[in-house]
Amino acid sequence: MATTIPYKIYLEENEMPKSWYNLRADMKNKPAPLLNPGTHQPMTAEELAPVFCEELVKQELDNDTAFIEIPEEIRSFYKMYRPSPLVRAYCLEEKLQTPAKIYYKFEGNNTSGSHKLNSAIAQAYYAKKQGLKGVTTETGAGQWGTALSMACSYFGLDCKVYMVKVSYEQKPFRREVMRVYGASVTPSPSETTNIGKKMLADFPGTNGSLGCAISEAVEVATSTEGYRYVLGSVLNQVLLHQSVIGLETKAAFDKYGIKPDMIIGCAGGGSNLGGLIAPFMGEKLRGEADYEIIAVEPRSCPSFTRGTYAYDFCDTGMVCPLAKMYTLGSGFMPAPNHAGGLRYHGMSSTLSQLYADGYMTARSVAQTDVFAAAEEFARVEGILPAPESSHAIKVAIDEAKKCRETGEEKTIVFGLTGTGYFDMYAYEQFHDGKMEDYIPSDEEIAASVAGLPQV
Numbered sequence: 001m002a003t004t005i006p007y008k009i010y011l012e013e014n015e016m017p018k019s020w021y022n023l024r025a026d027m028k029n030k031p032a033p034l035l036n037p038g039t040h041q042p043m044t045a046e047e048l049a050p051v052f053c054e055e056l057v058k059q060e061l062d063n064d065t066a067f068i069e070i071p072e073e074i075r076s077f078y079k080m081y082r083p084s085p086l087v088r089a090y091c092l093e094e095k096l097q098t099p100a101k102i103y104y105k106f107e108g109n110n111t112s113g114s115h116k117l118n119s120a121i122a123q124a125y126y127a128k129k130q131g132l133k134g135v136t137t138e139t140g141a142g143q144w145g146t147a148l149s150m151a152c153s154y155f156g157l158d159c160k161v162y163m164v165k166v167s168y169e170q171k172p173f174r175r176e177v178m179r180v181y182g183a184s185v186t187p188s189p190s191e192t193t194n195i196g197k198k199m200l201a202d203f204p205g206t207n208g209s210l211g212c213a214i215s216e217a218v219e220v221a222t223s224t225e226g227y228r229y230v231l232g233s234v235l236n237q238v239l240l241h242q243s244v245i246g247l248e249t250k251a252a253f254d255k256y257g258i259k260p261d262m263i264i265g266c267a268g269g270g271s272n273l274g275g276l277i278a279p280f281m282g283e284k285l286r287g288e289a290d291y292e293i294i295a296v297e298p299r300s301c302p303s304f305t306r307g308t309y310a311y312d313f314c315d316t317g318m319v320c321p322l323a324k325m326y327t328l329g330s331g332f333m334p335a336p337n338h339a340g341g342l343r344y345h346g347m348s349s350t351l352s353q354l355y356a357d358g359y360m361t362a363r364s365v366a367q368t369d370v371f372a373a374a375e376e377f378a379r380v381e382g383i384l385p386a387p388e389s390s391h392a393i394k395v396a397i398d399e400a401k402k403c404r405e406t407g408e409e410k411t412i413v414f415g416l417t418g419t420g421y422f423d424m425y426a427y428e429q430f431h432d433g434k435m436e437d438y439i440p441s442d443e444e445i446a447a448s449v450a451g452l453p454q455v
């Protein structure tokens with residue numbers, strides 16, 4: 001059967017996934033459990049309940065159920081912006097003169113501009129179902145805060161966002177989008193929490209950090225009646241919700257009998273990558289198929305490629321549970337890289353275990369190379385990519401060029417997680433030749449991981 005693959009492979013509404021896929025069910029070595037920071041014992045559902053919604057705690061701790069039904073209300077919301085297209089990058093292939101077949105799964109077709117809405121709507125749904133008044137969270141670059149504010153307004157929940165101060169000031173338009181959706185946005189560190197006050201006293205003039213904003217959001221959630229904290233990446237539950245990306249990708253490929261050779265995604269906390277690879281990794285874990293899976297991270301924040309696999313704090317205030325992950329240390333201050341969504345010091349514990357067991361590889365790339373790849377992509381494929389997503393583009397292009405040398409007709413798919421309209425300052429720096437490639441020294445990383453908790 002000679003089929004021509006269309007530019008965009010769409011699924012019909014009735015072909016969209018009805019369940020999320022929980023990768024952990026097929027892992028022989030399960031991800032290490034979250035530990036209580038005081039006792040160093042595995043966190044129980046009771047201990048997690050004051051912080052997270054009940055149903056999400058269940059999902060977080062469930063290492064065994066392979067398929068978890070997506071509630072009807074969430075599926076209805078998904079239908080407003082999903083299925084997302086799986087695009088064949090014909091124009092990029094032509095430009096690169098490569099025999100490789102390149103596909104990308106585009107998650108930027110919604111107002112939040114990223115894949116984060118897939119989990120935001122799920123988390124808001126469970127909060128509403130539990131009868132909560134609202135949720136708190138942190139946001140760095142702003143995509144997660146935007147996605148969550150959209151989800152909360154849909155379900156009529158209050159949404160309190162702690163936004164890393166430097167982003168709050170540099171990305172006023174992101175902040176306003178959140179306010180359109182009714183969220184209250186506070187620059188972090190702030191005077192509204194004890195940890196915020198302490199940070200401001202200890203480091204006057206600080207720009208803030210994701211780790212600190214997390215601590216503030218958790219403090220407010222646990223001290224305000226009817227509120228819980230929600231997180232946009234890293235956690236098992238978030239990877240579970242993001243599996244919708246991979247399930248759709250696989251269903252679209254299956255329609256045309258295509259099996260990718262290589263799957264590439266950018267990795268900040270690991271949620272989009274974990275979601276994209278989920279059903280493929282499942283096949284790999286069960287010994288049914290093999291795929292080359294590559295995580296791409298910034299050279300300025302190289303958790304996988306230069307981090308230590310150990311228990312660490314998830315936040316600066318050290319109030320969150322400990323997670324075992326590839327980490328640069330919770331005190332690591334990444335240089336001002338423009339891919340804000342990739343600046344977290346740690347990595348999903350699920351992906352960390354898979355990486356430790358050799359099921360996937362990782363590469364780090366320099367930011368100027370990333371922006372060059374972003375532009376090369378934008379000029380032929382039309383879409384203006386987010387800096388985060390462009391890490392995956394960079395490696396996809398590198399691999400397609402290798403195929404040009406070897407003549408291999410590999411099928412490559414990468415996650416195009418979002419659009420970059422709010423990142424024009426970064427593009428400006430790149431155009432004006434002012435962008436720097438900051439690479440932390442071995443000493444810097446060693447000093448930071450020296451502060452890891454003794455577990």
Ligand SMILES: *Cc1c(COP(=O)(O)O)cnc(C)c1O
Binds near residue numbers: 114115234272388418
């Ligand atoms: C947040 C974000 C990322 C990184 O987060 P992960 O949890 O690693 O997926 C990547 N791309 C975009 C556009 C983002 O907003």
